[in-house]
Amino acid sequence: MFAFIARQPILDKDQTLFAYELLFRDGANGSYPEHDPTKSELINARFNTLGIDDISGNQRAFINFLPETIINRFPQELSSDNIVVELTQNPAVNSGLMNACEFLKNSGYQIALNDNRLQSAVLAPYPYIDIVKVDIDKISIQVLEKHIPALAASGIQLVAEQVSTLDQFAMCRDLGFDYFQGYFFTQPQTKTAKALPSSKITLLELMSLSANAHFDIERVASIIERDAALSYLLLRFINNPMINKREKITSLRHALHYLGEVDVKKFIALLSLASLNDTKPVELLQVSLVRAKFCELFELHKHGKKKAMSAFIVGLFSLLDTILDGDMPSILEKLPISDDIKQALLGVEGEYTQYLVTVKAFESGLWGKIISQASNLDISQKELHSIFNDAIRWSNEMRQALSDFFPRTKPIA
Structure with missing residues (x-):
């Protein structure tokens, strides 16, 4: 079990989730940490910990292992069904590592190599490697253009890391990369607001009601009744x-009254956002869910229930500009929500904004930033990581409950 862990999505060419890379704060360079039994017991006793399946949501997971862990102490409890073993050293230069990789391959594991100097492009192809990962920030475009097409043609699967913009995604896709790691998919495709179809205006109206302090459940019911698909969902x-x-629950009004105001607001917002996200990568919804729960739990910890729903909405709506391919100010004009929510979504300095800064640091495994944010927000490391861990667990539960919007990941080609 782990207390300090984060994840980054790896998407395919269609921007469908392929896997998560798991990042461990207490392992060298994010690698799988080696805890002795005493330390493991201490972590479990003091922290709200996660298992591998908790953080990955039973999706495929890339985990970085140090060579000595692979050779001497590989954790046998990790299933080859969902784990991709990630290396930072070419096994061809270490006979012990080569033998260990042979054993892992025979045990059914996929093996990936972090090859940020593209040695694989100049060395003879080596056995046991299924996937090569390349940090595009560390290699010039000229070197990428020279070597990536030949590597792609060799049959090795290629992952581009640190893909932060849609232009970088398009470039890497055209070069021959198969998979893409980074938050490029959270960027809007255009900064020009588009005219929305009436169905999406209805969804925005519902989202506004869910964020409004004065909640009219009859008005919510009448809006949902106009949309058969939304009623069914x-x-x-x-x-x-x-x-x-x-x-x-057999009727719409029964459902609304059964849940109660807070949960109705929350779930209406979730369903509306999921429906708005119909043409976008579904991982956008997963990121939004984590942010929403993180912000809600942080606000509960700091100030109690009074504005917890507002904090939830801030996190949930934080990617609306990307989902709707517009600019946030124009979108917020259509949403009669409170000023504190609007200010946070526009990036104006405030407590909600700091919640978003903190959860974004978790998304990228920026552990130094997370430590400084804990100090800035006067929260202990234990409490901060527990909040994030609870947000991850909750988002995975919502992934199951909203399964229509979350297709399974694809197999390795």
Whole structure:
């Protein structure tokens, strides 16, 4: 079990989730940490810990291992079904590592190599490697153009790391990369606001109601009743065992009254956002869910329940500009939400804004930034990491409850 862990999505050419890379704060360069039994017991006792499946949501996971861990102490409890073993050293230069890789391959593991100097382009192809990962920030475009097409043609799968813009994604895709790691998919495709179809205006209206302090449940019901697909999704969502284990919900109004105001607001916002995200990478929704729960839990910790829903909305709506391919100020004009939510979504300095800064640091595994944010926000490391871990768990539960919007990851080609 782990207390200090983060994840980064790896998407394919269609921007569908392929895997997560898991990043460990207490392992060298984010590698799998080696805890002795005493330290492991201490971590479990003091922190709200996560297992591998908790953080990856049962998706495929890339985990970086130090060579000595691979050779001497590989954790046998990790299943080859969902784990990709990631190396930072070419096994061809270490006979012990080569033998260990042979054993892992025979045990069914996929093996990836971090090759940020593109040695694989100048060395003879080496055995046991299925995937090569390349940090595009560390290699010039000229070197990439020279070597990536030949590597792609060799049959090795290629992952471009540190892809932060849509232009970089397009360049890497055209060069022959198969997979892409980074937050390029959270960038809007255009900064020009588009005219929205009436169906999406309805969804924005619902989202506004969910963020409004004066909640009119009858108005919410009348809006949802105009959209048969949304009514069906809401009933299916509420009858999911992850959400409701007590009784069968048979009508829309029964569902709304059963949940209660806070949960109605939350789930209406979730369903509306999921429906708005119909043409975008579904991982956008997953990132939004983590941010929403993180901001809500942080606000609960700091100030109690009074504005926890507002903090939730800040996190959930933080990628609206990307989902709608518009600029945030224009989008917010259509949403009659409170000024404190608007200010946070516009990046104006404030406590909600700092919540977003903190959760974004978790997204990228920026451990130094996370430590400084804990100090700035006067929260202990234990409490901060527990909040993030709870947000991850909750988002994975929502992934199951919103399974229509989260197709399974694709197999390695």
